Amino acid sequence: MSATLTLDALTKVFDGARSPALDGVALGVDAGECLAILGPSGSGKSTVLRAIAGLDAPTSGRILVDGTDVAGVAPERRGMAMVFQRPLLFPHLSVLDNVAFAATVAGQPRREARADARQFLELVQLEGFGDRPITALSGGQEQRVALARALAARPRVLLLDEPFSALDPELRGDMHTLLGQIRQQLSPTIVMVTHDRDEAAVVADRVALLSAGHLLQHDTVERLYTRPASLEVSRLMGGRIELVGEVRDGTHHSAIGAVPAPEGETWADGRGMLVVRHEAVHVSTLPAEAPPGMVGVDAVVADRRPRGPRAEITLACGDALLEAEVPASRPLVVGQRASAHIPRSACSVVALDDRQGIRRPA
Numbered sequence: 345m346s347a348t349l350t351l352d353a354l355t356k357v358f359d360g361a362r363s364p365a366l367d368g369v370a371l372g373v374d375a376g377e378c379l380a381i382l383g384p385s386g387s388g389k390s391t392v393l394r395a396i397a398g399l400d401a402p403t404s405g406r407i408l409v410d411g412t413d414v415a416g417v418a419p420e421r422r423g424m425a426m427v428f429q430r431p432l433l434f435p436h437l438s439v440l441d442n443v444a445f446a447a448t449v450a451g452q453p454r455r456e457a458r459a460d461a462r463q464f465l466e467l468v469q470l471e472g473f474g475d476r477p478i479t480a481l482s483g484g485q486e487q488r489v490a491l492a493r494a495l496a497a498r499p500r501v502l503l504l505d506e507p508f509s510a511l512d513p514e515l516r517g518d519m520h521t522l523l524g525q526i527r528q529q530l531s532p533t534i535v536m537v538t539h540d541r542d543e544a545a546v547v548a549d550r551v552a553l554l555s556a557g558h559l560l561q562h563d564t565v566e567r568l569y570t571r572p573a574s575l576e577v578s579r580l581m582g583g584r585i586e587l588v589g590e591v592r593d594g595t596h597h598s599a600i601g602a603v604p605a606p607e608g609e610t611w612a613d614g615r616g617m618l619v620v621r622h623e624a625v626h627v628s629t630l631p632a633e634a635p636p637g638m639v640g641v642d643a644v645v646a647d648r649r650p651r652g653p654r655a656e657i658t659l660a661c662g663d664a665l666l667e668a669e670v671p672a673s674r675p676l677v678v679g680q681r682a683s684a685h686i687p688r689s690a691c692s693v694v695a696l697d698d699r700q701g702i703r704r705p706a
């Protein structure tokens with residue numbers, strides 16, 4: 345129950361719009377893969393999903409399922425099922441009949457459809473809930489029913505449009521675990537829209553990052569964080585360290601000194617912005633040499649902001665500022681001398697966009 349999905353130069357211009365909602369989006373999803381479509385509000389995430397589902401026709405470009413163009417194929421004949429942010433269940437039907445609905449309408453005998461639906465309720469861990477009215481379910485349970493109903497249609501591609509965003513963090517975590525179990529058992533191809541980086545990191549094999557209708561990067565979660573294709577990607581992925589400088593002979597030079605490219609990589613010579621994942625910066629107060637593979641920088645603690653079990657630290661290194669996180673229990677105080685140890689593997693150089701190069705991330 346999985347298929348490959350290919351988006352080929354997908355473009356959507358809504359009537360009267362000044363700029364396209366999607367502009368030439370091209371990517372492939374492997375059979376059984378989970379792709380997260382990530383991006384800020386209005387970037388075109390739902391438009392991609394609605395085009396794949398057949399709910400909106402693209403202005404140009406193609407959508408291929410297992411290599412076959414689905415242009416003109418009605419939504420219900422595409423072999424896809426969609427789960428929305430709101431579960432959209434029939435309130436007058438029981439839980440079981442909601443899940444069995446599509447099969448019954450398609451002409452499957454009621455008894456068979458219900459037996460089948462029971463299996464999917466079990467899959468979403470709602471066995472025993474079949475006879476309940478929909479109105480007796482919690483939000484998380486409703487979304488499980490919506491998922492069971494979508495899976496009961498045995499879609500080749502499962503489309504999820506921010507399906508867990510209305511749930512509280514704990515329930516959302518449970519749903520991520522459930523999605524992992526469903527993937528293990530059924531391996532559906534999944535395309536999931538989310539604006540939450542953490543959710544994308546937990547559920548997806550790869551991420552398509554959109555901004556203003558453009559695909560900025562299609563890559564693994566780890567590479568989006570540590571090898572952003574541009575300054576915009578770095579910022580959208582929450583990158584907070586940006587150092588203007590120049591690459592010479594494969595080493596970036598900036599206010600913090602020389603940072604050689606990570607092992608096995610090369611950086612092109614020229615002006616460039618060194619971007620560094622702040623989560624990887626280690627703050628040391630001992631006068632120790634930086635360990636192998638790391639760059640050491642002398643600094644002074646310029647700011648400290650409590651964040652529950654963690655504290656965010658700003659380090660001043662001459663004119664440059666570095667960000668880091670430490671456990672809240674670390675007794676680092678403003679004005680204290682410290683050194684930052686930066687793993688080279690957490691560093692990347694991106695083109696310096698002169699329109700945005702000077703602004704620091706918020």
Ligand SMILES: Nc1ncnc2c1ncn2[C@@H]1O[C@H](COP(=O)(O)OP(=O)(O)OP(=O)(O)O)[C@@H](O)[C@H]1O
Nearest residue numbers: 358361365383384385386387388389390391392539
């Ligand atoms: N039916 C429509 N008619 C006109 N413009 C639309 C329509 N649907 C979406 N748009 C516009 O297309 C752009 C992309 O919208 P879309 O809903 O795909 O973004 P999104 O990334 O899903 O946003 P959000 O995270 O807020 O849901 C936006 O500028 C939006 O205003």
